[in-house]
Every structure is written in structure tokens, then in C-alpha cells.
Amino acid sequence: RRYEYIQVSEPKPGVGQVTLNRPKALNALCTPLIKELNQALGELNASDSVSAIILTGSQRAFAAGADIKEMQPLTFSKAYTTSFIEEWSNLTTQVKKPIIAAVSGHALGGGCELAMMCDILYCTEGANFGQPEIKLGTIPGAGGSQRLTRAIGKSRAMELILTGKPFSGVEAGQWGLAARTFATYEELMEGALKTAETIAGYSRVAVQACKEVVNKSQDLPLRDGVEFERRVFHSLFGSQDQKIGMKAFAEKKKAEWTHE
Numbered sequence: 001r002r003y004e005y006i007q008v009s010e011p012k013p014g015v016g017q018v019t020l021n022r023p024k025a026l027n028a029l030c031t032p033l034i035k036e037l038n039q040a041l042g043e044l045n046a047s048d049s050v051s052a053i054i055l056t057g058s059q060r061a062f063a064a065g066a067d068i069k070e071m072q073p074l075t076f077s078k079a080y081t082t083s084f085i086e087e088w089s090n091l092t093t094q095v096k097k098p099i100i101a102a103v104s105g106h107a108l109g110g111g112c113e114l115a116m117m118c119d120i121l122y123c124t125e126g127a128n129f130g131q132p133e134i135k136l137g138t139i140p141g142a143g144g145s146q147r148l149t150r151a152i153g154k155s156r157a158m159e160l161i162l163t164g165k166p167f168s169g170v171e172a173g174q175w176g177l178a179a180r181t182f183a184t185y186e187e188l189m190e191g192a193l194k195t196a197e198t199i200a201g202y203s204r205v206a207v208q209a210c211k212e213v214v215n216k217s218q219d220l221p222l223r224d225g226v227e228f229e230r231r232v233f234h235s236l237f238g239s240q241d242q243k244i245g246m247k248a249f250a251e252k253k254k255a256e257w258t259h260e
């Protein structure tokens with residue numbers, strides 16, 4: 001399929017990759033780009049040959065934000081009645097397979113928010129994150145105030161969102177927003193691919209369940225979350241792959257998953 005603003009590939013068996021590709025605007029996230037992204041992620045999610053997904057941009061920019069020129073003339077009534085930005089959340093609701101964000105260069109505003117919607121965030125040390133919406137007379141609108149605060153704590157998130165000051169990949173790593181940081185772009189992409197391949201080597205049933213239970217921790221009180229986890233854990237005794245995995249351990253063999 002031909003896309004205008006993204007590229008889709010399968011760099012390794014089991015791994016799907018979406019590369020944001022609107023270089024002239026530093027991957028600014030216009031509505032048609034988000035529609036393409038949702039289409040591509042929906043297809044990768046449905047594909048039997050893909051187990052894990054990498055979302056990335058270019059070396060210079062993951063994404064420099066929502067498209068400011070598209071938003072400039074927008075009115076309250078238009079934004080409200082069209083639920084502007086709501087479809088960005090499809091990424092978090094329709095995609096059940098893990099998504100690794102590989103961030104190099106700018107990840108500002110909506111770009112930072114898009115990276116934070118992913119399941120694992122990797123970045124280069126020199127990556128340039130920030131929520132600069134305050135400088136445009138507005139606020140984060142795609143979950144930034146919620147996800148950044150949960151990831152790095154209230155005081156730091158408040159400072160960053162109120163000042164619009166950028167922060168580096170090194171800081172993202174130190175604060176726990178990024179799971180890992182890499183010295184170079186090449187190492188970043190290699191690291192993301194390796195992790196995606198590792199995940200793709202496991203039972204797809206168990207992988208989807210892991211993602212589901214970890215994400216529940218963001219929405220549920222601890223007690224309910226632990227109970228939810230236990231129920232899902234119980235349900236996995238109904239899978240073939242649980243039998244296959246534990247039998248392989250007992251027989252000192254490599255598990256051959258059926259994804260059933």
C-alpha cells in the first residue's frame with residue numbers, strides 16, 4: 001500500500017515498523033498523517049506475521065508536534081464537534097501488540113505525546129523532548145499532561161509544561177520516561193529492533209496479555225489491578241502456549257509456540 005506521510009516495513013520476521021515520513025515539516029502530525037498511521041497500525045495489529053511494532057521518525061525528528069499551521073485557524077466549535085485529536089488515541093485502544101517508540105531528534109508537543117502513547121520508549125541521548133504548547137498559547141492535548149506526569153512525577157512535569165522548556169534524551173532516561181538511551185541513531189534503531197525481535201520470539205498470546213495487564217496498572221487502583229492480573233494469569237492456563245512453554249522448560253528444549 002502507498003502512503004504519503006509514512007512508510008511501513010517488516011525489517012525482521014515478526015517485526016513491523018512504521019516510519020513517519022514528512023521530512024519537510026519535521027514529521028508534524030497533520031490529520032491525514034494520523035489517519036495513515038491508524039490505518040497502518042490497524043493492519044500490523046491484524047497481521048499474522050507481525051508480533052511487535054516499532055514506531056519511529058527520522059534521525060532529525062521523531063515528530064515536531066501536531067501541525068501548527070493546520071491548528072491555527074481552528075475554532076472551538078469545530079474542534080469540539082469533530083473531536084479534534086481524539087483519533088490519535090486509536091493507537092492506545094486498537095493496537096494490542098506492543099509498540100516500541102524509537103525517538104531521535106525532535107519529539108515536541110504532540111510528538112512527545114505520541115512517543116509516550118507507545119509501550120516502550122527508547123531514544124538517543126541527544127533527542128529533544130518537550131511540551132512547548134504554552135509558547136503557542138495552548139496546552140498539551142494528546143495526553144501529555146497525564147502521561148508525562150505519571151512517568152516523571154508532578155513537580156518535574158509541571159515545570160516542563162509551564163515553562164515549555166525542552167529536555168534531552170539523557171534526562172528522559174534518568175527520569176524513567178525512556179527505558180533505554182543510545183549514543184547514536186544507528187544504535188537506537190538496532191536496540192529497538194533487537195527488543196522487538198526478542199518480544200516476537202515469545203507466545204503472541206502471552207505477549208498481548210503482558211501488555212494488557214501492565215497498561216491496566218495505569219488505570220486501576222493497586223488492589224483491582226492485582227486482581228485483574230490474577231484473572232488474566234488464570235486464563236492463560238487455557239492456552240496451548242502455556243503448556244508448550246512449561247513442557248519445554250521441563251524437557252530442557254526450546255519452546256515452539258503455536259500462538260494458540
Ligand code: HXC
Nearest residue numbers: 024025026028064065066067068069108109110140141142
Ligand atoms: C507545522 C512545522 C512544525 C509543526 C516544524 N514545522 N514544526 N510545521 N507544525 N509543529 C515546519 C516549519 O514550519 C518549517 O517549515 C519546517 O518544518 C522546518 O522547521 P524549522 O523551524 O525551519 O527547523 P529548525 O529551525 O531546525 O527548528 C526545529 C524546531 C522548530 C525547533 C523543531 O521547527 C519548532 O519549534 N517547531 C515547532 C515545535 C512545537 O511547537 N511543537 C508543538 C506543536 S503544538 P517551512 O515551510 O518554513 O520550511 C502541539 C499540540 C499538541 O503539538 C496537542 C495536540 C496533539
